[in-house]
Amino acid sequence: MIKKSSLTSKLISYFFLIVLAYVMIYPLLWMIGASFKTNQEMFGTVGILPKDPVFGAFSAGWHGTGQYGFSTFLTNTFLMVVPTVIFTAISSVLVGYGFARFDFPLKKPLFFIMLSTLMLPATVIIIPRYIFFKRLGWLDTYLPFIVPAILGSFPFFNFMMVQFFRGLPVEIDESGKLDGCNSFTILKDLLLPLCKSAIFSVIVFQFVWTWNDFLNVLIYISSVAKYPVALGLRMTMDISTEFDWNQIMAMSLISITPPIILFFAAQKYFVEGIATTGMKN
């Protein structure tokens, strides 16, 4: 009796999970299919697979109709995202190490301030920041993204690294000290190799967030030659007619591919990260 009811409830669960998975992923599958459909087919049908796949949408969108095509926007996005991600990883490791391993005056209040900035709404400081960067002549450059990364202005990642360093045994540092290492060598040679999974998490999250960021690029980047994909895509959508919707779907598809690839490539390290912290308990 009990077995039977748990079997049916399991079946219902599976059925629900599979239907839900399909609903969740359907928009993305439709997007992939639509990139290969003709415009007429795109809106007349509900199926995912195109009847007669056409491949023109990708090359047409890639080269663009105006002066700049998607190849430019994609390159720009990497020029903006890659330095931001690298500097975020470096600064969060340094700040995390500082808070986790050293005792200095005012450490507690400073750490508390950092934690509270986690909840500071970005919209409150967006205007003065804009004016500040404008006075420095940084508008229409990627510096408003890169410099905050250098200065560790993403408290979430700093906090993540603090937590991670706290989980590493202090004996590692002490053995390094006995060998005559200074604090930086201890970080570089002994601790850093153990931080791989945490650093990968920082990289993936910051990559995805910066890649998807729209409000900031909308505010800071004004010339089309410097547009990242987010702005390029919206511009293409605004000037498009009914006849190149498949192009826009194709370009949307290309623009979401790098974050997805990175996520799947780094998934192993996420799991590893969870496993190691679980083992520590």
Next chain:
Amino acid sequence: MLSRKRFNYTGYLYILPWVLGFLLLQLVPLINSFWYSFTQFQLLGSPKFLGLANYKKIFTADPTFYQSLKVTFYYVLIAVPLKIGFALLIAIILNQKIKGINLFRTLYYIPSILGGSVAISVLWKYLFMNKGVINNILSTVGIGAIDWLGNPSIALGTISLVTVWQFGSSMLLFLAGLKQIPISHYEAARIDGAGTMRIFFQITLPELSPIVLFNLIMQMINAFQDFTSAFVITQGGPLKSTYLYGLMLYDQGFKFFKMGYASALSWILFVIILFFSSMTFRSSESWVHYGDSL
């Protein structure tokens, strides 16, 4: 050797980037924005002190402010509970010994990686437009077309769907929390003859309550500031029915370049967010259960 605590000033060297960043990119801007909010400040001039005039105008002579505030409250009230409730439900289902849990988890998480992007907003627009796929699907099952984006009483719901669709990140937090609940708790309850519902309300939910609180606060802070989907999909329309606070701030600050007025708006939002997060924290004393071990 005698000193109680040995300070190591090298620590400052490591946290220096953050200290500079905090001062230059957070604290000074915060003070500036407070100051600007009492001024008239067109981007090209310098700020002119106005006293409370901006705030007075917002509260007494700006109907869009109230419209936007109303829309934003509705949005937060729809999107946040739905997202968290859904995340919790799915996490509980996945926590039964489900085969292929990794696959489901990944599939449900993917929208959270993409959700905030323009590409997804564009996709949403195409899915929900009048002759879009969703209406085609509805017509094959015999339901008439719905004006998802053009009807002022539906459009906000359509925008909220983008948010709810990204329940994956909250779900992961709940899953991690569920793993921490000792099986003995469940067994004890079952021996006492508790049914599924009672187990959920008396064990699962209380044990997860700190994570519910965390999700609630973070999602609320984010939802109050949401921008991209409403901006790209409906541009705040129709009839300003999706004119979220973020859109109003953007218009005042970066379309009309009224930096003083926009700063005042941003401080009002800040106070609203502070109010609701602290209310949530306060109320949590009565519903958040911290484990006996703590």
